[in-house]
Amino acid sequence: MKRSHGEGSLQRRGEGSWRLRYYVGEVRHALTFRGTRKEAADKLRSLLTDAGKGMHVAPDKRTLAQWADEWIALKAAERQHKTVARYEDLLMKHVLPKLGERPIQQIKPIEIQKLYAEIDLAPRTRHHVATVLKACLQAAVDIGKLLQTNPAATIKKPTASESDVGQALEQEKIIALVEGFRGSTLFDFTFLMAFTGMRRGEALALRWRDFNPAAKTLRIERALEYTKKHGLLFKEPKSERSKRTIILDDTLVALLLKMREVFLRVVAGAPDGADVDLSLVRVPEDWLVFPAPMAR
Incomplete structure (x- = not known):
């Protein structure tokens, strides 16, 4: 007998901790939720509603760091080498040390807002960090099917202030x-x-x-x-x-x-200072002007 999307149960696991069990078709899912009983019941109801609409996202324990590795690998497959290296560098240095171990499905917008506020970087770099994180999380919605909505979507990104623009020297x-x-x-x-x-x-x-x-x-x-x-x-x-x-x-x-x-x-093959007619000598056109530092 095919199970209904309406089937689900709550089980208390400790103070403020609940085990949510429910079915999506024939597939049984379980999720640990922290909060009040009412909040847990609301969460279960939301999951069942999403299942009924075909919008269910299965519980997943992957952390942001794990998903970031997958996302970077996907981007690397597109052969945007320098761009991908920049994405990876920004995430590794400024995002993952703070949010990397958080399960991606548990990251809340307030955590991202706090991250932006605490990043001590030039305005343009802060803006780039926010752009990359938002793209990474959006891919978890569109490609990874790990999130129903992007927790960074509603957060205002730091602006790329004019103060970060390079100045011309006199x-x-x-x-x-x-x-x-x-x-x-x-x-x-x-x-x-x-x-x-x-x-x-x-x-x-x-x-x-x-x-x-x-x-x-x-x-x-x-x-x-x-x-x-x-x-x-x-x-x-x-x-x-x-x-x-x-x-x-x-x-x-x-x-x-x-x-x-x-x-x-x-x-x-002429040494410095030697009187040699160089008019017939040609430098290969594909030679670099600056191949390496040269000794004087």
């Missing part, structure tokens, strides 16, 4: 910054980034074919990114707008020409 400060690297293997790298506004990953992904000394231009086509699981990866920018051509002044052109001469000598 010319004197830029010069002072660059001069601080003079004599270092990072001088050329720092100089180029400081006076072009390139991101670090874009500078590291530059190839010699991107440099046109006659036109005095440098083309940005890709970026080098590090991911925890997949190491270093070259990837195109997320939007076509990020692909751009930078106009260089004479100082930057001279810097790059000097750097390229060093590479030409490496290709030709």
Whole structure:
């Protein structure tokens, strides 16, 4: 005989603790609930109502940390390497230490609100943490079928305040910054980034074919990114707008020409200071401008 969704029972297990037993079709479920008898009865009634509407979510003991691992694995399958690594880093550092051991089905909105309030981070980073946590919990609703509703959905996320936006340095400060690297293997790298506004990953992904000394231009086509699981990866920018051509002044052109001469000598096997005609030597176009720090 097929059981009705209306069948259920309450059993007291201790002070403020109740065992809820009920059927969804032929499947028997049990759930421990903490609260008053009335609250337990209301919870049982809600479960049975959801079952009758086909909206029942089976009890599950998985913690937020366990679900986060599953979610990250699902996202990794989409091959969004850097994005997934960032999600994992934000959850591991700022969410899981506080809520990771909590069963995901027991997490309440007030706990998430408290988490946001206690995160001591820059506004933009706090906003990113909230965005990732909300997405993780929404996936538990849509994919994992662990939750009926997202406990973070009604919580107002921390805003990405303007105070977290980077500030442009004045010319004197830029010069002072660059001069601080003079004599270092990072001088050329720092100089180029400081006076072009390139991101670090874009500078590291530059190839010699991107440099046109006659036109005095440098083309940005890709970026080098590090991911925890997949190491270093070259990837195109997320939007076509990020692909751009930078106009260089004479100082930057001279810097790059000097750097390229060093590479030409490496290709030709000519030591520094040797009088060698480098006009016939060619640097392979796919060579990186900054393959590794070079000794002076």
